[in-house]
Amino acid sequence: MAAVAYEHILTEIDGPVAIVRLNRPQALNALSGALMDEVTTALERFDRDDAIRAMVVTGNERAFAAGADIKEMANVGAIEMQQGTKLGQWERIRKLRKPIIAAVSGFCLGGGNELAMSCDLIVAAESARFGQPEINIGIIPGAGGTQRLTHALGKARAMEVILTGRPITAREAWEAGLITKVVPNEAYLDEARALAAEIATKPPLAVQLAKDAILKSFDLPIEQGLDYERKNFYLLFASDDMREGMAAFIEKRKPTFKGK
Ligand code: DAK
16 A cells, blocks of 8 residues: 555554654643544554554553644534534544554543544553543533543543543553553563554454444443344355364364455
């Protein structure tokens, strides 16, 4: 795939794993429109690239992202906000098929936390702080914070986080089920890469349809969710990788998955 020049992110490919690094350290990776556009574009490109099987989104040690860019939003009106393309960017992330792991260190606030929660797994350094401080600047979360955080933390704790604006620690986030794992500060990116590499060894279609069915559990009542799961399950019986996986088990050898 042709290289693309980005201004606010860095990208790297490590075998089947693509890494997208937010790169506005001087603004604690505040999510400007231009940065979000690049993140979305990069993720979509990797999502379409057959050689990539999992993606990692990360920031730097001090900040995953300290939220949307307040300086950019300060003078925007309601209609301009509504007509803007920003919401579309978040919708595009929601539609990505491959698994995305957020590797989080330091501040993970506001839109930054919403970006992490839009990913499928979150690996955090002990230093990570997850919060929705929008209340302090006269707004509320606008990219899923009131919904996704509440699903993870439950009503009472989500109310506390969103109404006080006070962040929670990585350990609290893990205990509440918001994140996948907490690791020592120096290990968060390696752990996220290792998790991505492990998932990348699995049959890609099964990984994608599992992700799809898990995400549907947030939208559908249980009966419909079970039907949805079953259809994804049946669909995999049309895949070469399913034949290969089962044949390899029976023949006591390692499977070779092709994503077909
Ligand atoms: N926006 C712009 N600049 C930011 C920023 C932000 N969110 N966060 C930090 N910065 C900048 C600071 O202004 C400072 O820049 P200079 O003054 O050096 O030029 C630099 O980053 C370093 O920050 P501090 O000097 O403040 O560093 P401290 O260690 O003292 O404090 C902090 C770190 C994270 C506690 C503090 O920076 C802070 O409170 N930051 C703001 C956190 C926040 O309120 N985040 C929520 C933003 S609202 C939407 C979807 C979602 C959203 C909006 C729309 N649509 C779908 C349309 C999301 C909204 C939000 O996230």
